[in-house]
Amino acid sequence: MLKAIGFDLFNTLMVVHPNALNVALGRLVDTLLRAGLSLTPERFLEVHNQCAVSHIKEAKATGRETHNSIWISEALKAFNYHLDPHGEIIGEAVESYFSAFYELSSVIPGTHLILGELKSRYKLALVSNFTHYPACIRILERLGLRYYFDLLLISGEFGFRKPHPSIFDMMVHNLGVRREEVIFVGDDPESDVKGALMAGIRPVWSSYVLDQRIPFTPGYVAYTVRPEEVPGYRISTWNDLKALLESLE
Ligand SMILES: [Mg+2]
Structure with missing residues (x-):
């Protein structure tokens, strides 16, 4: 379950x-x-x-x-x-x-709605690779996203970053659930998908940004994606996530 x-x-x-x-x-x-x-x-x-x-x-x-x-x-x-x-x-x-x-940050359309719905049914965790913890909290508060999460794990505060298994282990431990009772949703095939897999958690690859051709968040070290090689579930919209959750129930 x-x-x-x-x-x-x-x-x-x-x-x-x-x-x-x-x-x-x-x-x-x-x-x-x-x-x-x-x-x-x-x-x-x-x-x-x-x-x-x-x-x-x-x-x-x-x-x-x-x-x-x-x-x-x-x-x-x-x-x-x-x-x-x-x-x-x-x-x-x-x-x-x-x-x-x-x-210059903005929420992906439909995100508040889906998180609001999911909050009543599941424990929700946010696990972000972000060097400066206070900045991450400010972004979450400014976008109104902090409220939805039972747990925030920010690499800049925790010490390790995805895909290191310790941050996923901490997520499972702090949520008080077993690994098979969690899924992890993220856009990065390495940090999110492979990271979750290595920690024994089912990954859900969100290809929304790729599919909508939205420029990736600018960074110093870019990643490349070969969609056919990304394992696990794939969602492109929040409706896809809802359908996936129904199929998993
Ligand atoms: Mg990401």
Whole structure:
């Protein structure tokens, strides 16, 4: 019997405007310049991008989540600034960077309706790969999504990121259900689908963003999808999820 449903956040419940990353990076540099640092924006962003990609690739390889403050401080070292990653200047830079995402995020149509319906029948969990926990919470609150979830697991706070099995194990443990009583819905064939499978949880691949040709949430390391190779269930709309749930009952 199905008792709980886990959801990914980005490109599963919400999308971000394709220009958000550029706006975010512009705000990041502005904050550093306003703090009195002497940087050439183009050169800084180039180095920052290299540092971000390298840390994100490492996080993907090890499963241990990283944080923007680490690669910002590393990028600044190339300009002879040795700032505390947990200090005020980098902290402000991180916040101004993420402010772009608060403003440029929107919920996928029908999401409030389906989550409202499911909430009365299942325990709901949100499991997101998101480096900066406070920003994730702000996005959830701003979009009115936080209320639906019995459990929030954000990689930036938990320490590990999908597809690492520990984050799925924690989801099952905290929901108080058995693995076979949960399904996990997400758009990323690696993090969401393979991750759930590796943890013994049935995956549901949401191909909505792909099918609607909506640009993926801008990121530093993109993923590619070969639909025919994605295992498990596939949904393209929330009606597909409803039909799937009926067939599973
Ligand atoms: Mg996603």
